[in-house]
Amino acid sequence: MSKTITVFEHQSLRLDEAGFDKIHLEALQRFHGEKPDFPYFALIHKGVKFNEYVGVVQVGNLMIEILPKADQGQDSDRWRRIFIGMLRASGIMDLPAPSSSRLKLKPNALLQLYFERYVSELERLLHRGLAKKYRKTEGNLHSVKGRIVFSKHIRYNVVHQERVYSAYSEFSRDHVLHQVLYKALKLLSRINNASTLQSRIDRLLLDFPEQTDVKVTPALFSRIILNRNTQHYGQALQIARMLLLNYHPDVSRGHHDVLAILFDMNLLWERFVFKTLQQKLVPKIPGLLINAQNRMEFWRPDKGRSAHMRPDICIEHECGKFIIDTKWKLLDTIRPSDQDLRQMYVYHTYFEADRVALVYPGSGERISGTYTEPGEEAKKCSLLPIVVEDDMQDMQKGIADKISNWIIEQNP
Numbered sequence: 001m002s003k004t005i006t007v008f009e010h011q012s013l014r015l016d017e018a019g020f021d022k023i024h025l026e027a028l029q030r031f032h033g034e035k036p037d038f039p040y041f042a043l044i045h046k047g048v049k050f051n052e053y054v055g056v057v058q059v060g061n062l063m064i065e066i067l068p069k070a071d072q073g074q075d076s077d078r079w080r081r082i083f084i085g086m087l088r089a090s091g092i093m094d095l096p097a098p099s100s101s102r103l104k105l106k107p108n109a110l111l112q113l114y115f116e117r118y119v120s121e122l123e124r125l126l127h128r129g130l131a132k133k134y135r136k137t138e139g140n141l142h143s144v145k146g147r148i149v150f151s152k153h154i155r156y157n158v159v160h161q162e163r164v165y166s167a168y169s170e171f172s173r174d175h176v177l178h179q180v181l182y183k184a185l186k187l188l189s190r191i192n193n194a195s196t197l198q199s200r201i202d203r204l205l206l207d208f209p210e211q212t213d214v215k216v217t218p219a220l221f222s223r224i225i226l227n228r229n230t231q232h233y234g235q236a237l238q239i240a241r242m243l244l245l246n247y248h249p250d251v252s253r254g255h256h257d258v259l260a261i262l263f264d265m266n267l268l269w270e271r272f273v274f275k276t277l278q279q280k281l282v283p284k285i286p287g288l289l290i291n292a293q294n295r296m297e298f299w300r301p302d303k304g305r306s307a308h309m310r311p312d313i314c315i316e317h318e319c320g321k322f323i324i325d326t327k328w329k330l331l332d333t334i335r336p337s338d339q340d341l342r343q344m345y346v347y348h349t350y351f352e353a354d355r356v357a358l359v360y361p362g363s364g365e366r367i368s369g370t371y372t373e374p375g376e377e378a379k380k381c382s383l384l385p386i387v388v389e390d391d392m393q394d395m396q397k398g399i400a401d402k403i404s405n406w407i408i409e410q411n412p
């Protein structure tokens with residue numbers, strides 16, 4: 001039987017707490033040791049402390065759900081809805097909007113939604129008919145097919161002169177696209193804990209044609225190019241990539257594999273705000289241009305790589321140029337940290353912006369201030385708190401309205 005532990009970002013989980021035992025801790029310790037700069041959690045005495053990454057970590061039969069939080073409340077159902085809503089609105093996961101009641105029944109909703117979507121995508125592909133592609137292959141045949149590989153023909157057929165070693169192209173369903181999908185399906189059969197989904201997975205394993213095993217790496221996915229005939233494989237391939245590249249087998253024990261589907265909340269918040277402005281603000285203000293991650297070089301060493309600055313969001317309009325920096329954190333006071341203020345000042349100066357703003361989750365009205373520079377015109381920097389709503393449409397409307405009012409105010 002599987003069990004689930006729900007925690008929040010930056011929270012600790014210690015040994016013997018809520019069913020977290022020594023075997024689970026040892027699996028996470030091995031997982032932590034795979035990378036020198038491990039980002040997801042830190043090891044503490046007899047436990048782990050999670051960072052700003054949220055999502056799910058499956059360790060054998062244990063599911064650890066890490067939720068975001070931008071207030072002092074501990075309502076896991078609410079923050080689960082908000083998290084999945086932000087993922088959908090940001091375009092990171094194209095999944096049906098789950099109902100509130102359904103989420104209450106499934107604390108591991110994120111992972112199950114991905115599993116269910118992958119099964120549905122494979123069922124759809126099989127119903128439509130799997131695409132065939134030419135693939136290069138070679139073998140020792142009884143007749144010439146393609147071209148003869150003389151070096152291997154001589155090596156293998158000194159005795160068996162009735163055979164010929166040939167290299168040829170075969171029009172087959174056994175190609176890299178299906179090999180990746182099939183490997184992810186077999187992985188899903190191993191790690192799925194939902195009995196309601198297992199019968200569909202078993203049926204797919206029977207219906208899906210056997211594939212040649214393939215070694216999965218990020219480079220493999222970068223080489224896969226979808227064309228007009230395979231464009232409909234996109235969603236299934238995206239989920240397969242997520243599952244295979246985030247799966248860490250337990251090679252020493254074999255029973256406590258780790259699957260980590262985690263998202264950096266700072267990046268998610270940035271993308272959510274950017275997508276919201278694209279969808280809600282651009283139609284509202286004609287002539288508005290919004291760009292994300294504008295990159296400019298600001299230091300060039302004599303040797304080695306240059307350093308760059310990349311503000312999160314740059315907005316251009318006939319009334320001025322505006323820089324937005326997004327931060328997923330609670331401000332302890334009504335003013336940002338000195339580090340944030342200095343960062344905004346550099347953006348202001350280097351990008352020649354008319355105004356800059358820090359957008360963060362919070363309540364209250366906009367707070368504005370100016371940088372003081374001897375002999376220079378005052379530069380204005382604002383704090384724009386965004387109320388985190390359960391309803392994504394209300395939340396996105398709040399973001400668009402607040403930034404729209406900030407842009408069109410008369411005295412920058």
